[in-house]
Amino acid sequence: xxxxxxxxxxxxxxxxxxxxxxxxxxxxxxxxxxxxxxxxxxxxxxxxxxxxxxxxxxxxxxxxxxxxxxxxxxxxxxxxxxxxxxxxxxxxxxxxxxxxxxxxxxxxxxxxxxxxxxxxxxxxxxxxxxxxxxxxxxxxxxxxxxxxxxxxxxxxxxxxxxxxxxxxxxxxxxxxxxxxxxxxxxxxxxxxxxxxxxxxxxxxxxxxxxxxxxxxxxxxxxxxxxxxxxxxxxxxxxxxxxxxxxxxxxxxxxxxxxxxxxxxxxxxxxxxxxxxxxxxxxxxxxxxxxxxxxxxxxxxxxxxxxxxxxxxxxxxxxxxxxxxxxxxxxxxxxxxxxxxxxxxxxxxxxxxxxxxxxxxxxxxxxxxxxxxxxxxxxxxxxxxxxxxxxxxxxxxxxxxxxxxxxxxxxxxxxxxxxxxxxxxxxxxxxxxxxxxxxxxx
Numbered sequence: 001x002x003x004x005x006x007x008x009x010x011x012x013x014x015x016x017x018x019x020x021x022x023x024x025x026x027x028x029x030x031x032x033x034x035x036x037x038x039x040x041x042x043x044x045x046x047x048x049x050x051x052x053x054x055x056x057x058x059x060x061x062x063x064x065x066x067x068x069x070x071x072x073x074x075x076x077x078x079x080x081x082x083x084x085x086x087x088x089x090x091x092x093x094x095x096x097x098x099x100x101x102x103x104x105x106x107x108x109x110x111x112x113x114x115x116x117x118x119x120x121x122x123x124x125x126x127x128x129x130x131x132x133x134x135x136x137x138x139x140x141x142x143x144x145x146x147x148x149x150x151x152x153x154x155x156x157x158x159x160x161x162x163x164x165x166x167x168x169x170x171x172x173x174x175x176x177x178x179x180x181x182x183x184x185x186x187x188x189x190x191x192x193x194x195x196x197x198x199x200x201x202x203x204x205x206x207x208x209x210x211x212x213x214x215x216x217x218x219x220x221x222x223x224x225x226x227x228x229x230x231x232x233x234x235x236x237x238x239x240x241x242x243x244x245x246x247x248x249x250x251x252x253x254x255x256x257x258x259x260x261x262x263x264x265x266x267x268x269x270x271x272x273x274x275x276x277x278x279x280x281x282x283x284x285x286x287x288x289x290x291x292x293x294x295x296x297x298x299x300x301x302x303x304x305x306x307x308x309x310x311x312x313x314x315x316x317x318x319x320x321x322x323x324x325x326x327x328x329x330x331x332x333x334x335x336x337x338x339x340x341x342x343x344x345x346x347x348x349x350x351x352x353x354x355x356x357x358x359x360x361x362x363x364x365x366x367x368x369x370x371x372x373x374x375x376x377x378x379x380x381x382x383x384x385x386x387x388x389x390x391x392x393x394x395x396x397x398x399x400x401x402x403x404x405x406x407x408x409x410x411x412x413x414x415x416x417x418x419x420x421x422x423x424x425x426x427x428x429x430x431x432x433x434x435x436x437x438x439x440x441x
Contacts, residue, residue: 025041027039036230039210041215042219050215054108055204056203058070060240072144076141097119110386132230148182148188171252171270202239208236212382212383213382247270247422248425248426255440260431264328264430265339269324269425270325272323274393284412285355288359289346291313291314308335308342309339314327337438340439355414368405
């Protein structure tokens with residue numbers, strides 16, 4: 001039965017012929033003299049080129065009083081250079097049908113480009129201009145600050161945002177993972193232009209970056225573009241801070257009283273680093289607990305049997321530093337207590353008894369069979385390769401992943417459940433009507 005499920009998932013993806021590709025890919029890697037890691041995958045099935053630049057600049061590199069500095073810096077890259085205004089960048093990119101964007105994660109910043117083969121030179125020229133020549137003008141800084149603070153004010157009406165914010169704050173304390181990536185109104189006001197320029201100068205350097213290029217471009221063409229547009233990019237010594245994330249001690253309960261009909265519940269604790277070899281056993285275990293949709297234990301118990309929620313799910317979010325483990329759900333305020341007790345009960349059952357052979361087989365079948373969906377477009381491939389390199393997983397990771405999952409044993413499931421699922425030391429956040437939930441009185 002499991003083999004049939006694996007075959008079904010592979011057949012589903014591989015029949016999408018314009019997007020299908022083999023798991024064994026001819027990926028090239030080079031490290032340039034300036035320290036820039038370059039990863040290249042030539043694919044000629046479509047006249048497109050996808051570029052992902054991952055820069056190891058994130059909230060891990062900003063002081064607490066300047067929380068949001070990394071996010072603000074990244075957002076300003078496309079808002080004006082020495083050659084182009086923000087409007088000109090937008091118009092020129094739109095004219096050639098390309099797209100350029102940026103985002104910030106807790107571990108890194110990415111700058112991306114999607115461009116047609118015929119406009120590759122122009123697209124790369126704009127991309128390099130945005131990367132190397134941002135001006136960080138005072139008017140744009142003020143505009144971005146106002147926009148971010150406005151979005152944060154609006155987010156205060158979202159109970160899910162509040163729950164996640166309070167969970168991270170309670171779990172991580174002063175660790176950068178415990179802060180909002182966007183920062184807070186008061187820390188955003190603390191950020192000056194000099195701080196932005198200094199952050200950019202310190203971290204947006206080639207020896208702190210990974211360049212991934214996927215699509216209709218040869219190695220010779222890529223080398224020519226890099227020489228033409230990135231040869232002036234100079235390396236610099238990187239200063240890194242170190243942080244320690246500590247597991248919660250005791251039952252840390254945070255209740256936010258809000259006059260809403262549905263209580264938003266987050267239960268969890270500290271997770272793992274992405275480099276942890278337990279990642280694969282945890283992936284199978286979590287699928288069984290609450291990551292497997294309708295087939296997961298939490299969904300079957302809380303939704304199907306008890307009718308307490310439309311959705312309940314668990315996940316591990318591994319990072320460079322230990323990430324998070326969470327169970328999330330929404331339920332009527334009056335059902336909050338019984339829902340939390342049920343979550344704790346299902347976790348304890350998995351720790352005590354482990355998983356059944358059929359549960360393990362189903363989890364493996366899904367994880368292996370759905371794996372190609374993580375990179376079924378060139379954009380996904382480019383982003384995925386950047387992550388593989390960042391976390392040091394090896395460029396043959398796509399080939400090895402199925403074997404890693406298949407090697408997980410029932411003993412592994414029980415071991416990681418006992419090690420990483422804790423019903424005595426945890427963080428519990430409830431955002432809802434305090435009087436009706438009866439929690440935190």
